[in-house]
Amino acid sequence: MKHKKIIIALGIILIIVVVCITIFSIKQSAMEQTDIEFEWQDKTAKQENRNKKAQTLSSNSEVKSALTENVELHATYYLSEVYVEEKQFVEKGTNILKYTNGTYLTAPYDCYIVELNLPDIEGKCLNSNYVQIESKNMLSVSMNVDETQIDKISVGTEATIEVTAISKEYTGYVTHIGSIANNGKFEVTIEFENDGSALIGMTSSVEINII
Numbered sequence: 461m462k463h464k465k466i467i468i469a470l471g472i473i474l475i476i477v478v479v480c481i482t483i484f485s486i487k488q489s490a491m492e493q494t495d496i497e498f499e500w501q502d503k504t505a506k507q508e509n510r511n512k513k514a515q516t517l518s519s520n521s522e523v524k525s526a527l528t529e530n531v532e533l534h535a536t537y538y539l540s541e542v543y544v545e546e547k548q549f550v551e552k553g554t555n556i557l558k559y560t561n562g563t564y565l566t567a568p569y570d571c572y573i574v575e576l577n578l579p580d581i582e583g584k585c586l587n588s589n590y591v592q593i594e595s596k597n598m599l600s601v602s603m604n605v606d607e608t609q610i611d612k613i614s615v616g617t618e619a620t621i622e623v624t625a626i627s628k629e630y631t632g633y634v635t636h637i638g639s640i641a642n643n644g645k646f647e648v649t650i651e652f653e654n655d656g657s658a659l660i661g662m663t664s665s666v667e668i669n670i671i
Contacts, residue, residue: 516667517613519603523623523662525594526635526651528574533585537561539578548573549596556591570596572660599654601632603666604645612670613637619650619668623658630658634668 533539538560544550549572555564556573560582575592579585601621605613617634632652640646650666658664 515670517603517605517609517670518665518667521601521603521664521666523658523660523664524600524602525572525596525660526598526600527595528592530590530592531556531565531568532587533557533565533578533589533591534559534563535585535587537563537585539581539583539585541581542576542578544573544576546573546576559585565591567593572596594660596656596660597654598651599658599660600635600649600651601664601666602647602649603668604642605648605668607641607644607646609670610637610641610646610648613648613668617668619652619666621650621652622665624663624665625659626657626662628657630654632666 539557540560541558543555543557550556550567550570552567552569552571554567556567557565557578559565571593573591574594575590577588577590577592579589613634615634615637619632619634621630621632622628623630630652632650634648635651636649638647648668650668
């Protein structure tokens with residue numbers, strides 16, 4: 461009778477142990493499944509973020525000067541000689557014209573001569589006379605951005621400009637965003653520093669990464 465009770469007790473203990481092991485295995489399996497689900501969700505979220513970061517806006521654009529200005533002549537001086545022509549490139553410090561008193565008007569930076577609005581030789585210079593120049597050092601491109609994406613761009617946003625003719629890339633930054641849309645598009649201006657290789661009028665491709 462005593463042996464029978466011992467056997468029954470051992471049987472009950474064994475059953476309890478088996479049940480505990482089963483419950484533990486089920487919980488462990490559930491935890492592992494949860495970890496897998498979390499890991500999958502994390503990977504999915506990261507992939508979605510990568511896909512968002514990979515979105516780019518692209519456009520073709522003509523390279524232009526980022527700075528165009530009119531250099532006024534010295535009023536009351538008289539014009540003696542002109543050394544340049546329109547569409548000519550001149551380096552900083554180059555003499556553009558000479559006054560009859562022996563002084564010169566020189567190029568303030570590397571630039572192109574766009575327009576000469578001058579008096580006749582030995583004529584008096586007026587406030588309405590000027591030499592229009594374009595900078596070669598700072599260039600710009602532009603692109604039209606849809607109204608649904610314009611809020612993802614701000615002044616200072618980085619852009620990549622590839623000048624097609626010379627197969628060269630430049631890093632530029634958004635300097636202006638149009639305030640009025642044209643057919644649902646806003647004009648965005650990007651400026652970049654020239655290394656001397658890019659020329660005004662060249663064709664370029666422009667890309668902006670958006671999130």
